Amino acid sequence: MELVITAKVKLYPDFVQKAQLIETLKAVKAGLNHASRVAYDNGFITSFKKLQKMTYSDLRQQYGLKSQMACNVCSVVAGSYASMKSNGEKTLAVYKTPKFQYSYGRDYSFTKNGMLSIGTLDKRIKLPFEIKGMKQYFDGSWNFGTATLIYKKDKFFLHIAVKKETPILEDNSVRNIVGIDFGMNFLAVSYDSAGKTNFFEGRHIKDKRAKFTKTRKSLQQTKTASSRRRLKKLGNRENRWMTDINHKVSKALVSGSIEGTLFVIEDLTGIRSQTEKVQRKDRYYSVSWAFYQLRQMLEYKALRSGSKVVVVDPKYTSQTCPKCGHTEKANRNKNTHTFTCKTCAYTSNDDRIGAMNLQRKGIEYIAEVMLSV
Template sequence: MMQITTIAKIQVQATPEQREMLNATMSTYRSACNFVSNYIFQTHDLKQFSLNKALYYDLRKRYGLKSQMAQSVFKTVIARYKTILENQHEWIKPNFSKPQYDLVWNRDYSLTQNLFSVNTLSGRVKLPYYSDGMEKYFDHDTYSFGTAKFVKKHGKYFLHIPVTRDILEALDCDVCNVVGVDRGINFVVATYDSKHKSDFVSGKAIKQKRAKYKQLRKELQQRQTPSARRRLKAIGQRENRWMQDVNHQVSKALVESNPKHTLFVLEDLSGIRSVTERVRRKDRYVSVSWSFYDLEQKLKYKAALNESSVITVDPRYTSQTCPVCGHTEKSNRDKKRHVFCCKSCGYTSNDDRIGAMNLYRMGISYLAKDSQVPDTVSPQHV
């Protein structure tokens, strides 16, 4: 058994009076977070016990917070600092500016009679919500709720709820299909499966759109005005949301186009940033910032929900090895033309397809010999 957690973003409705209560609570919560953030930046203290001892009563008196909300403030700020330290490896003081606050399930928010009961500084409010497409998350025999974020965005209110589901972990012996998935820039993904079928998702439109975003950022950076900086931030967020949506669509298509108990085999690209010295300077932005990791994470949890699994393997030579005769040579691959031609047997194909075929073969090797999946790639099928 394994647990899968996703974020359900549920829009709620509020009356004008409820809006005032929610806005006041978000504003106060934000101020309290910045107060605690200033203290942590000065002391470098990230222990909730000692922060409680130093700030708890002052925090409640100064901002009128209830006990549970004060604890949520500590947890929110500590988590933000830990993320910064993990990513930046230095003490950088975060500024809390977004209108939002954290809610603990069954303490700060609950769900009764198709209404969310949400805690505010002035008491609880009961909010109806839009359930279209979200119905499955309200089956509490299947999903359990975690600590949510109440968020205001573009004048609308949302509950971002982590929902967790227990599912049976896919076993190697159950695998009935193997899919090699080669991720790239020319093609977002190129696949090769147990039916000896190849599919491609072109990355051309993505490259063009990201190039436009890059050019726009360059122009705004040159202006160096407050409005340009605000615009830069908005553009960055918009590009990230768009790219995440693309990865959602690609990963969903991969899972839905294959049966349950499929093994997806990907290259381990965790060290891609360390090889930028071998990439032309003008191509480094694209190769380093391409969202390979995000696609992998989305594929993993979608596959798990479909009783399938994902493994990552050593990426070395996957685009240089002939899947027919096994000959490995760097000159087998012509990167400029995106063509693979084996110097030994002459087998020729698209280089991304070759990568997917070799990943497929590695998936076969990973499985037990009595697997239901064919254990060879027949030359007549390649």
């Protein structure tokens, strides 16, 4: 499987280079909006070739774009209109940020003495860059793909898509199975093949989440332009915070397990069965994008470490006894956070039960695969 990661490098242009980069971004943005206007005014053009025919010479002469940049602008705009058309939208696309894809080799490359060489309107320029925290992607084993130039708060960054062909862990090479249950009191609980349980504390997250909700509610009541702005800012801050938590949790889960681990998680994106209603508001992952993001982070981090993730149906994972298999709602006491099996009397913390049952589902998954071979 091809592993694709965005390597973010900070650029250090000098005074002149900075002006060249800004000028390039401005021209690309103006070119995008020009091509967008043409596409919109001429019956919603979604064909790259048609748009290129109509705008190429303007993009070159009026906007000063290099040949490659002009083509790229046409492809971005045609792509935007094609996806709008398939969504049934018929509006003018406005580009607030210049979306330009630099191709490796053609638009950017790295020199032998460790500089970044990148194309501008004038010519290619060479400038220093920093790879702090991104060193691993420059060890020669990764391929560089397209890159995006970002200008933010007076700083320049190049976001490079780096790729590597990575073998997927074979089912018959699994050496450890870890069940991971996501909750709220504990953000995650994991249980591995050696019988070891790990609790990832979640109470401070629950508190912070409640604070976000409270602020949001009060802002929603004040229906002014400023409250709407603040609401949007609050939403962005909450999203960044959740992304950060997902990074930390996925990193801790993967780095805490050996190579060859099968991580078993429940599919929280669907609706749970009626027999086992979990109050979604009590869960950190009540927002489906957050769980989807965590799953993706876990998947690529696992892949990078020679492990993998399997997603299973969460049915009965909190009611089944992991020792004897007896399933009954009364096994679990939510108030005391304890699980006591009505048949065999096995007792444990209720958050741990979910992880144990998921680990067991992982064992069953491997067994089924082995039998079907």
